[in-house]
Every structure is written in structure tokens, then in C-alpha cells.
Amino acid sequence: MATTARPSTPSIPSPFPSTHRALHVTSYDTPPAVTSLPLPTPSPGTALVRILATQIISYSRSVYSSTGRAYPFPLPLTAGYSGIGRIAACPGDSVALQRGQLVHVDCVVRARDDPSAIFLAGVHQGHSQRSAQLMEANWRDGCAAEFAAFPIENLMPLDEKRLLGKVEEGGLGYDLPRLSYISTLLVPYGGLADVGVRPGETVVVAPATGGFGGAAVKVALAMGARVVAMGRNERELERMEGVFGRERVRGVRITGDVKGDAEMLKGVWGEPDVFFDISPPAASHSSHFKSALLSLRHAGRASLMGGQREDVQVPLRLVMVKDIMLKGKWMYERPAVAQLVKMVEAGVLGLGEKDGVDVKGTFTLEEWDKAFTVAEETNRPGSVTVITP
Numbered sequence: 001m002a003t004t005a006r007p008s009t010p011s012i013p014s015p016f017p018s019t020h021r022a023l024h025v026t027s028y029d030t031p032p033a034v035t036s037l038p039l040p041t042p043s044p045g046t047a048l049v050r051i052l053a054t055q056i057i058s059y060s061r062s063v064y065s066s067t068g069r070a071y072p073f074p075l076p077l078t079a080g081y082s083g084i085g086r087i088a089a090c091p092g093d094s095v096a097l098q099r100g101q102l103v104h105v106d107c108v109v110r111a112r113d114d115p116s117a118i119f120l121a122g123v124h125q126g127h128s129q130r131s132a133q134l135m136e137a138n139w140r141d142g143c144a145a146e147f148a149a150f151p152i153e154n155l156m157p158l159d160e161k162r163l164l165g166k167v168e169e170g171g172l173g174y175d176l177p178r179l180s181y182i183s184t185l186l187v188p189y190g191g192l193a194d195v196g197v198r199p200g201e202t203v204v205v206a207p208a209t210g211g212f213g214g215a216a217v218k219v220a221l222a223m224g225a226r227v228v229a230m231g232r233n234e235r236e237l238e239r240m241e242g243v244f245g246r247e248r249v250r251g252v253r254i255t256g257d258v259k260g261d262a263e264m265l266k267g268v269w270g271e272p273d274v275f276f277d278i279s280p281p282a283a284s285h286s287s288h289f290k291s292a293l294l295s296l297r298h299a300g301r302a303s304l305m306g307g308q309r310e311d312v313q314v315p316l317r318l319v320m321v322k323d324i325m326l327k328g329k330w331m332y333e334r335p336a337v338a339q340l341v342k343m344v345e346a347g348v349l350g351l352g353e354k355d356g357v358d359v360k361g362t363f364t365l366e367e368w369d370k371a372f373t374v375a376e377e378t379n380r381p382g383s384v385t386v387i388t389p
């Protein structure tokens, strides 16, 4: 019998409206507001997407506020992060994308003539004059809107039948909020793939109890590793052991005793192969950083994805004598998107409840303030809060 995808998502309006609703940011000193804006138009290299869901980062409020992180970006812009959408209109130079296709919309935009010029649509202008110049000129808007214009290379087709289809019909039975979690998983995948995590290796993830930290635990497991999850919150570490099983995940608490904690890490399954750091700015002085480096095996690797804003002490002599590799990573390379989507479609990286993914709230654009609060208050491994514009 033929299988059908769940008819669960809004269709593309025809004809297109001339305006759409977007969560607009006009200043760091005033809150974002839902505004009616002209519909973006497709142009060579740029497609128009009907946004169906966008995940809210736990620190979203801080990103757009002068009293918080105040990430640099040109104003005005539409807020949001990556998302899930349907192609509404393709430009003439697109040969593979199709109108109506379900896609992952990736906020990581690169200059076509300089891939090192990277910015995050709706979030951050990047770290070079060229990335800032590119965001100023093109694609600055994020996914907290009914429609968005994105470079065609940022749109990854999704197997809708497999992902949204019913389990009894061979599908995975996910919904849009669960699919949105792909954008969180992509971040740690960027760093873990960058240091070449292999099946059977042991990866220390720290801190493991936040949104991106928890996602790192999940992704490292899906890549075939065992994980030592390090953090302050013992209850959360125990919960993760429960979800993923103590055979492959063990929690180790950050006590502040650098050497003692390094011994605890080694005591789980021997000297770890990889340390994945995903610290927030507040953890700049946390002892876990040194403990985890001290615990690594000879020629171990460290992927540094943390957002520390202050310099962090590195035990350089140990790094030298043990041939330790330290590798920074901002976000992920483009091939990572296709690789991770394949892992999800294959079912090795689950997005279900049993896989520890927990949808905390689904909000309309007008409820953005509530969505920001819920995302902040429920920032735990596997938590998902989305806006469905």
C-alpha cells in the first residue's frame, strides 16, 4: 500500500501576499516587535522560503538586547535562527530545489567568493569586515517570519515522507518542532566532526547540561563514541545517564578540584580521546577546562566551541609533551548539514521523546516574548522551544 506523509504543515499561498509578518529588531534598546514587511523576492542565487518553524536559542533575549550579549549585526533585521520551511519560489539558477519542498534552512551564510566570511542570518554578523559587509548587503534576516530569502546553498531538502510520516508506514513520526532541533544538533556536530570523532572513542563533553552541551552528548553517541558528560548539575547528569544508558554515558561532576576531576574523568573508561568544550561566557573561569585537557590521552584532541569572552588558562607544557591538538570551531562546515540530516533520516540520531528530545513549547510569532522566556527557563539537554510563524 502506498504511504503518505502527514498533511501537517501549511501550504504555500498562491498568489503570494505582498507583505508578511516578521519579528523585527530595530534597536538593541527596544524589544523586537512583530511588523508587517514587504515580502522578500527571489533573485539569482536566492530562494524564497515559507518558514514553518524556527528553534529559539536559550539566550535569544540577550542576543538582541544592549543589556545582554548584544551580538553585532546590521539594523534593522528579522530575528530568528535556522529553521524548517517550504520552498515558496526558486530563482532561475536553481536546478534541484522544487517549489513546495520541505527544507532545513541554515542560518550560516558564507560569501561565495570567500568562504571564511561567515555570518549567522538573524543572529550575528561574524568576525571579519567582509562578513559584516556581506550581512549588511544580503540575507541578514533570520527565520522568525512567515517568509525568508535565503541563499539556495543554505536550503537542505528533507525526506518529508521519512521524517514526518507515520511510524506504521515506515516514517519516523516527527513533527516540525522536533525537526527544528536539527539546528541545535548541527552546532556540536561541527566541532565533533572537525576533530574526527570515531566510533568507540571516549569524548568528554563539558559543560554537558546546557542546550548545546546536551546536544553534543547526543551527537557524539550517534557518531559511535562513549561520552563522559561533565557538569555542575548532578541531577541533570544522572538524567542523561538514564536516557542514554550508563553503558555509553557517564556523568562526572565539576568540583573545582582540577587534578581530582581529571582523575575522575580518566577513571571512567581510561584517558579520553577527545574533549569537547561548549562553555558559555559565564564559565570562563570554570575548572572543567583544565581538568578535561589534563585527562586526555597522548595525541588527544580538543574541540573548542565555547563562548568564553576572557582568555582561558591552557596547560601548555602538557599540550606540548602529549601532542594534544587544540582546535577552535565556529558553527560547522557546509557538508555537515547534509551529513547530519542523513543521520537523522537514517534514524541513528533520534528526535523522539525516547531519544531525550522534549518539546517545551510551540508559539506564534506574536508570542515571541513568552517563547524567549520558555527557551531560557527550560535550557536543558534535549529541550526544544519553537516559533511556528
Ligand SMILES: NC(=O)c1ccc[n+]([C@@H]2O[C@H](COP(=O)([O-])OP(=O)(O)OC[C@H]3O[C@@H](n4cnc5c(N)ncnc54)[C@H](OP(=O)(O)O)[C@@H]3O)[C@@H](O)[C@H]2O)c1
Binding pocket: 058, 059, 187, 207, 208, 209, 210, 211, 212, 213, 214, 231, 232, 233, 236, 254, 278, 279, 280, 281, 282, 283, 284, 286, 304, 305, 306, 307, 308, 329, 330, 331, 332, 379
Ligand atoms: N562555537 C560555536 O559555534 C557556538 C555555537 C553556539 C553556542 N556556542 C556557545 O556555547 C555556549 C553554551 O550554550 P548552551 O546551550 O549549553 O547554554 P548556555 O545557557 O549558554 O550555558 C549553559 C551551560 O553552561 C553551564 N554553566 C553556566 N555557568 C557555568 C559556570 N560558571 N561553570 C560551569 N558551567 C557553567 C551550565 O551549567 P548548569 O547546568 O550547572 O547551570 C550549562 O551546562 C553558549 O553560551 C555559546 O557561547 C558556541
